[in-house]
Amino acid sequence: MSHAHKKDEILSHDLPATPLDPKTQAIRDAKIQVAMIGFCGCWGCTLSFLDMDEGLLELLEKVNITRSSMTDTKRIPGRMALGFIEGGIANSENIEVLEEYRENCDVLISVGACAVWGGVPAMRNVVPLEECFREAYIDSPTAVPSAKKVIPFHEDLPIITTTVKPLHEVVKIDYFIPGCPPDGGAILKVLDDLVNGRGFDLPSSMNRYD
Amino acid sequence: MSIKVTIDGKEVSARDGDNIIDVAAENGVYIPSLCYVKGKPCLGTCRTCSVKVNGNVMAACTIPVAEGMEIEVNEPEVTDMRKALVELLFSEGNHNCPSCEKSGRCELQATGYEVDMMVSRFPYRFTPRVVDHSSKTIFLQRDRCIFCQRCVDMIRDEKTGEKIFSIKGRGTHARIEIDTDLANEMSPQQVREASDLCPVGCIIDSTQGYDDPIGKRKFEVKTIRDRALERTHR
Ligand code: SF4
Ligand code: SF4
Ligand code: SF4
Secondary structure, eight states: OOOOOOTTOOOGGGSOOOOOOHHHHHHHHHSEEEEEEEOBSOSHHHHHHHTTTHHHHHHHHHEEEOSBTTTTBOSOOSOEEEEEEESBEEEHHHHHHHHHHHHHEEEEEEESHHHHHOTGGGGGGGSOHHHHHIIIIISOTTSOTTSOOOOOOOTTSOOEEEEEEOGGGTSOOOEEEOSSSOOHHHHHHHHHHHHTTOOOOOOTTTOOOO | OEEEEEETTEEEEEETTOBHHHHHHHTTOOOOOSSOOTTSOOOOOSOTTEEEETTEEEEGGGOBOOTTOEEESSOHHHHHHHHHHHHHHHHHSOOOGGGOTTTTTOHHHHHHHHTTOSSOSSOOOOOOOOOBOOSSSEEEOGGGOOOOOHHHHHOBOTTTOOBSEEEESOGGGOEEEEOHHHHHTOOHHHHHHHHHHSSSSSEEETTOOOOSOTTSSHHHHSOHHHHHHHTOOO
């Protein structure tokens, strides 16, 4: 990400790495490039992605997953056809990374309630942020009694947004898959349609909000 | 008396005086609705049943059919209006379906699926709404109220006929209220009736939790569209 870092810092993706053998690299390069990420959510939607079961194997014949929590790649390595995003926008880093996804992906998909409208994390939206911090760090019933009570604040920490925002309130989003989480079957239907050049079509029988 | 109207260009016969929702359903055309209850006086509050009647947008539950009426249901502009109305309700309240007792039995949720809502086009407002636990029989989960007024009109004290529910305030200050004393007098049957009548998960029977497993819930067993067409959904 574009997060400014000091000159004497070396980031992991800048370290020298052994290149992949050319054949494997060529196979991967020929596929449809997909980047994934989870913002403020619970990773349940990514688990639903894995829930595509054997559908996943067929999909992987066509797509190459680059940056994602499963590959542990930390940067988007080039132009992506698809960005698959779980979770809502809850801090300044989320905003920065989401913008990077928008710049580098042809199509962005909001996956799951958190991405689509805020979901579970957005339950904090009806409570003032100060009260949330107070409850979490100062008056927390599980706080260690002897520990100093502080609300974390440091230039290296992302700034928490006042409310949790759906992705489409920050950048343009092309498609939405509701659900908490959506079924693996719904995710497979959408991805299979898109990678095979068909349009987005999630029938009402597969649509769900819970 | 039997009259002729057209629905989406197709001529059908109808009983004079029946409303458009019922006539359409009898002819296999589903019109979504959230406040209308078959057999009860129409409320006309939610407007989700908007259709075009002789070119003008009207709420289908409020309009009795008349000879020669041209009704458009699945016309693109008015179809999108109905969808927008459903989306508005999701933006106005706080609808976290996974934590809602009504999920799977909720008419708003089921209607969202029927109108193909993936997301609301309106900003989600996250208005704080206080839960009312004051009565022994009912919790009011105000986050989910869509102000359809079904409860206000149709649930009344069994002895005096007095209203138990009311809407206080206007516009963004509107709020569903419950008369605690009258609510405490409600029989378990009437409590269940009220909670079933509420199209969303606002009126919660305090003795009832999540009762049916996912996959076996009311609108999963049979969709709201099929129920409306069979006219059995209430
Ligand atoms: S939508 Fe639900 S499953 Fe997906 S990340 Fe949010 S909380 Fe988790
Ligand atoms: S009332 Fe219906 S739409 Fe609202 S949270 Fe409950 S199930 Fe979802
Ligand atoms: S509590 Fe339920 S029935 Fe009453 S107005 Fe609100 S949504 Fe309608």
